[in-house]
Amino acid sequence: MSGARRxxxxxxxxxxxxxxxxxxxxxxxxxxxxxxxxxxxxxSAKNQSTTVVTPGIRGSIVDTNGxxxxxxxxxxxxxxxxxxxxxxxxxxxxxxxxxxPVATSxxxxxxxxGLSAADLTAIVEKxxxxxxxxxxxxxxxxxxxxxKKLKIPGVYYPAVAARSYPNGAIGGNLVxxxxxxxxxxxxxxxxxxxxxxxxGQSTYQTGADGVRIPGSTVKQTDPVNGGTLxxxxxxxxxxxxxxxxxxxxxxxxxxxxxxxxxxxxxGHLVAVDDYPTVDPNDPGASKPGATGSLAFTQQYEPGxxxxxxxxxxxxxxxxxxxxxxxxxxxxxxxxNGGYIKDSFSHGTLHYTTAGVLENSSNIGISLLSxxxxxxxxxxxxxxxxxxxKTAVDFAGQASGHLPKPxxxxxxxxxxxxxxxxxxxxxxxxxxxxxxxxHGVREPSTLVEKCTKPDGTVIDxxxxxxxxxxxxKAADEVRGxxxxxxxxxxxxxxxxxPGYRIAAKTGTAQVAKAHGGGYGNDYIISVAGMIPAENxxxxxxxxxxxxxxxxxxxxxxxxxxxxxxxIDRYRIPPSTTPAPYVQTTW
Amino acid sequence: MSANVAFAAPVRHPLxxxxxxxxxxxxxxxxxxxxxxxxxxxxxxxxxxxxxxxTGVIFAIFLAQLLITIALSGGAYTITDxxxxxxxxxxxxxxxxxxxxxxxxxxxxxxxxxxxxxxNxxxxxxxxxxNGSVLGTATAAGSASSTxxxxxxxxxxxxxxxxxxxxxxxxxxxxxDSNASNSPTNNSDSTQGGSSxxxxxxxxxxxxxPPQNGDLPSPVTH
Numbered sequence: 074m075s076g077a078r079r080x081x082x083x084x085x086x087x088x089x090x091x092x093x094x095x096x097x098x099x100x101x102x103x104x105x106x107x108x109x110x111x112x113x114x115x116x117s118a119k120n121q122s123t124t125v126v127t128p129g130i131r132g133s134i135v136d137t138n139g140x141x142x143x144x145x146x147x148x149x150x151x152x153x154x155x156x157x158x159x160x161x162x163x164x165x166x167x168x169x170x171x172x173x174p175v176a177t178s179x180x181x182x183x184x185x186x187g188l189s190a191a192d193l194t195a196i197v198e199k200x201x202x203x204x205x206x207x208x209x210x211x212x213x214x215x216x217x218x219x220x221k222k223l224k225i226p227g228v229y230y231p232a233v234a235a236r237s238y239p240n241g242a243i244g245g246n247l248v249x250x251x252x253x254x255x256x257x258x259x260x261x262x263x264x265x266x267x268x269x270x271x272x273g274q275s276t277y278q279t280g281a282d283g284v285r286i287p288g289s290t291v292k293q294t295d296p297v298n299g300g301t302l303x304x305x306x307x308x309x310x311x312x313x314x315x316x317x318x319x320x321x322x323x324x325x326x327x328x329x330x331x332x333x334x335x336x337x338x339x340g341h342l343v344a345v346d347d348y349p350t351v352d353p354n355d356p357g358a359s360k361p362g363a364t365g366s367l368a369f370t371q372q373y374e375p376g377x378x379x380x381x382x383x384x385x386x387x388x389x390x391x392x393x394x395x396x397x398x399x400x401x402x403x404x405x406x407x408x409n410g411g412y413i414k415d416s417f418s419h420g421t422l423h424y425t426t427a428g429v430l431e432n433s434s435n436i437g438i439s440l441l442s443x444x445x446x447x448x449x450x451x452x453x454x455x456x457x458x459x460x461x462k463t464a465v466d467f468a469g470q471a472s473g474h475l476p477k478p479x480x481x482x483x484x485x486x487x488x489x490x491x492x493x494x495x496x497x498x499x500x501x502x503x504x505x506x507x508x509x510x511h512g513v514r515e516p517s518t519l520v521e522k523c524t525k526p527d528g529t530v531i532d533x534x535x536x537x538x539x540x541x542x543x544x545k546a547a548d549e550v551r552g553x554x555x556x557x558x559x560x561x562x563x564x565x566x567x568x569x570p571g572y573r574i575a576a577k578t579g580t581a582q583v584a585k586a587h588g589g590g591y592g593n594d595y596i597i598s599v600a601g602m603i604p605a606e607n608x609x610x611x612x613x614x615x616x617x618x619x620x621x622x623x624x625x626x627x628x629x630x631x632x633x634x635x636x637x638x639i640d641r642y643r644i645p646p647s648t649t650p651a652p653y654v655q656t657t658w
Numbered sequence: 659m660s661a662n663v664a665f666a667a668p669v670r671h672p673l674x675x676x677x678x679x680x681x682x683x684x685x686x687x688x689x690x691x692x693x694x695x696x697x698x699x700x701x702x703x704x705x706x707x708x709x710x711x712x713t714g715v716i717f718a719i720f721l722a723q724l725l726i727t728i729a730l731s732g733g734a735y736t737i738t739d740x741x742x743x744x745x746x747x748x749x750x751x752x753x754x755x756x757x758x759x760x761x762x763x764x765x766x767x768x769x770x771x772x773x774x775x776x777x778n779x780x781x782x783x784x785x786x787x788x789n790g791s792v793l794g795t796a797t798a799a800g801s802a803s804s805t806x807x808x809x810x811x812x813x814x815x816x817x818x819x820x821x822x823x824x825x826x827x828x829x830x831x832x833x834x835d836s837n838a839s840n841s842p843t844n845n846s847d848s849t850q851g852g853s854s855x856x857x858x859x860x861x862x863x864x865x866x867x868p869p870q871n872g873d874l875p876s877p878v879t880h
Contacts, residue, residue: 241817
């Protein structure tokens with residue numbers, strides 16, 4: 074029976090061992106599954122899952138016809154890990170004879186990218202232990218293609234977001250640009266809310282080879298692309314206008330120039346051009362301070378173009394009519410001992426209101442303005458938009474300066490002919506738009522709309538039209554302004570055969586920088602509308618300080634811009650002659 | 659407990675508790691009677707074919723699962739491949755689009771037009787299709803552009819994207835020179851043609867345009 078006992082003992086031992094093993098295993102299982110479960114889950118998810126951040130695409134900026142002014146493009150950096158890259162490589166991994174030293178690789182890369190091999194070597198050798206070095210930034214897909222053909226292992230091309238402005242400096246002052254720290258100027262900055270994108274993120278599990286495990290849990294947030302911002306600017310017209318003012322600015326040697334073309338019916342700015350220009354592709358190359366739009370930011374004493382507004386206000390208030398007679402002396406002496414002169418010397422003249430505008434008589438408009446109290450004249454100017462920013466949202470936009478009454482003896486007269494008051498080119502365009510639009514000021518508009526990728530349209534303009542003067546007053550002023558082109562002093566420079574144009578010139582003295590009256594510099598401008606019988610477009614050209622004391626300097630550019638407008642918008646010639654307006658008596 | 663003992667007397671249960679060889683070693687029993695299993699018992703007995711069948715099915719399932727997994731992961735690779743090729747094609751498309759936009763820029767078009775000898779007209783004139791009248795004064799453009807484009811060197815409105823893009827040259831390298839010498843001649847021809855139009859083509863319409871019915875007017879040919 075000793076054998077049976079031995080068997081029993083053996084059995085007991087086995088059972089005990091088995092139970093112990095089971096206990097140990099269960100314990101371990103408990104530890105793994107319960108105690109450490111959370112931590113292990115985390116580690117496992119981290120090792121298996123891949124998170125991919127998909128950047129959204131910044132929206133485009135397009136002109137009124139959908140022509141792209143700014144768009145997001147794909148650019149790539151060229152990166153290597155110096156630690157591995159410096160070792161060189163074997164073209165055929167199994168063949169030691171195919172060794173390619175790092176110098177050869179660098180020479181090849183230098184050849185494609187156009188960088189110097191010495192610079193690249195310096196970058197790579199700066200920190201030989203490093204795992205990351207950027208050889209070149211923002212290269213195009215074409216360059217990446219060429220680099221990939223070199224088949225140099227260990228070179229990577231991470232994509233980077235970049236911005237391209239296919240039309241260069243056309244509208245460059247308005248569009249602005251995007252720097253490494255985001256949008257820096259123009260509508261790129263002002264309307265970043267429309268254009269900016271939101272990056273998306275997706276998480277899924279991958280196998281050891283990086284390929285997604287089928288059916289693995291995916292957490293996905295889709296990227297949201299930026300909206301498309303449509304400007305009212307017309308690229309083709311803008312280019313022509315830009316060339317016209319640049320050519321003339323260079324003739325005049327003027328440091329700056331602006332041109333504004335505004336559509337009368339809705340206040341859309343179809344061209345807002347500046348000189349000097351800025352090419353958003355290369356903002357560093359532009360003149361310092363040129364990155365904003367002078368048409369919005371540069372306020373200046375506009376001079377005689379304001380007389381159109383003064384006349385409209387006086388007529389609307391019933392103080393004068395187009396034929397109100399004025400006796401214009403050679404000099405108007407003021408009670409403080411000062412005086413007002415005209416830009417041309419003359420004896421006593423007998424002008425009507427129309428004659429005052431035709432010949433741009435400062436004395437004449439000063440005398441006419443005495444028929445309406447200053448506060449009322451001030452109110453009209455405010456309604457015309459003087460002294461307030463336009464409805465356009467534009468970074469750095471100037472509001473102009475309109476002093477509040479009571480005005481001193483000089484100012485009460487000078488504001489009527491645009492001295493002692495300042496405005497921007499866009500504000501001047503607004504005044505003429507109001508006159509052209511039968512007395513209703515349409516809010517100036519630069520941005521037509523923002524269309525989000527899902528099709529939602531965000532209408533960015535909420536301003537309402539304002540009735541400033543009666544249609545009768547506006548139309549009468551328009552008729553008087555036609556005399557400037559048909560018979561005024563520089564009519565020969567403004568006339569376009571077959572077309573009726575109403576315009577007003579401006580030659581404003583520039584105040585000395587440190588006070589002490591006016592210097593010998595002038596800001597010259599012409600503002601007008603075409604066709605005069607039924608205005609469709611308002612044009613304002615302005616040239617920064619020149620020593621030329623006549624708006625004749627601005628006239629050729631004005632005429633060229635008008636021709637461009639006629640050409641671009643197919644404005645047919647006028648079919649009726651301009652009505653006769655009495656200018657003298 | 660040996661079974662090698664012979665018994666003369668029959669036992670009640672001869673098979674009970676004895677091995678088979680014991681029976682075979684007792685030839686004195688004639689094998690006439692056999693115990694037959696009942697039908698139910700026969701049915702209950704497991705059959706090999708069933709075992710094989712079940713195992714086969716299990717293996718088939720395993721195999722199918724394996725194949726499905728292979729197909730699925732093959733699909734995953736295909737998806738990855740296609741996604742990367744989609745991305746590459748997308749990049750190519752957008753880079754071509756970018757190039758197109760740049761080539762379509764006003765600066766490039768104007769520079770090419772000027773290089774071809776085209777000039778900007780100084781006067782706008784329109785042909786009214788409904789009655790064939792000419793609106794405005796149709797004068798031919800001069801040999802140099804007289805409007806803004808005369809200063810149209812693209813330096814004035816720069817576009818740095820165009821620095822590496824050459825002007826389009828006429829095709830055929832060998833004829834480049836002759837083409838260049840031809841173009842001024844063509845240009846002057848058109849100028850003459852234009853001036854003759856100018857002398858006769860000035861119509862200032864006084865009446866509103868007659869309505870345009872349907873198609874554009876065109877000569878009737880047979």
